[in-house]
Amino acid sequence: MDAKTFEYKDPYFLNRLVMLISGERCDFSATLRPDIPEFIQAAECARAFSASSPDFPDLDKQLREKQLSRDQKHALVMMAMCEKHGVMPFWNLRFDYSYRQFDEPKIKYVGYNFGCTVHDEPYLTCVHPIQFTKGSKWYSITFEEVAGKENTNRAKLAISRFTEQGYLVVGIYAHLDPYIRSGDHYCDYKESKSQMHARDGKVTFWGEVPEGFDLSGLDIIKAEQMRRQLPEPKLLEKLVDSIGGTSSISKQ
Helix, strand or coil, X not given: CCEEEEECCCCCHHXXXXXXXXXXXXEEEEEEEECCHHHHHHHHCCCXXXXXXXXXXXXXXXXXXXXXXXXXXXXXXXXXXXHHHCECCCEEEEEECCCCCCCCCEEEECCCCCCCCCCCCCHHHHCCHHHHCCCCECCEEEEEEEECHHHHHHHHHHHHHHHHCCEEEEEEEEEEEEEEEECCCCCEEEEEEEEEEEECCEEEXXXXXXXXXXXXXXXXXXXXXXXXXXXXXXXXXXXXXXXXXXXXXXXX
């Protein structure tokens, strides 16, 4: 399948791109991280990590002396960076709709472990309840396989609020016009007319590029402006209506 790639330089571009996703003919997944450039660069790094930051000279010396493995080096550097920037180390807030829509959010440890038990570091430190009392930011926030217009609008509303609170969309993956194809008696799998992957300064389409897709048009759009077009939930009124009562609070 041929690929078509567009490039972008604005780090806030994906904040706007995700707001254009329609829930009627696609599903999508998105990843957010705290809007801290050096944190994002380190957390997203998939290659061997070299700790050379002048902010952590003692840690650099420790890594050289012990010749730790790549994952161990990365874990130690990220622990130090989380402490520096007020981030909960390795805790991901996950809205996973791959099984069913309207599922409850979950938290998941996405870090490393130097051993194989719950008593090994850094897991032992990260799961300490004190980590959740500091008002720190999540290490990452993910929305997975959001589908349907209502669910998509709910996710976009939340994503926009997260960006207002200091998070940045760092990755988007979407199926355009998805459908399920039966491969044999034992396996069903998802196909789509087009797939979109946006990350690291590139937006790539496999299959058909949506008609009228133009990156330049997003330069004048702000995610906050688009968020205001989405309906805010009226929790108490909706709850009262759902149990057959009449809500007069919103009318006062």
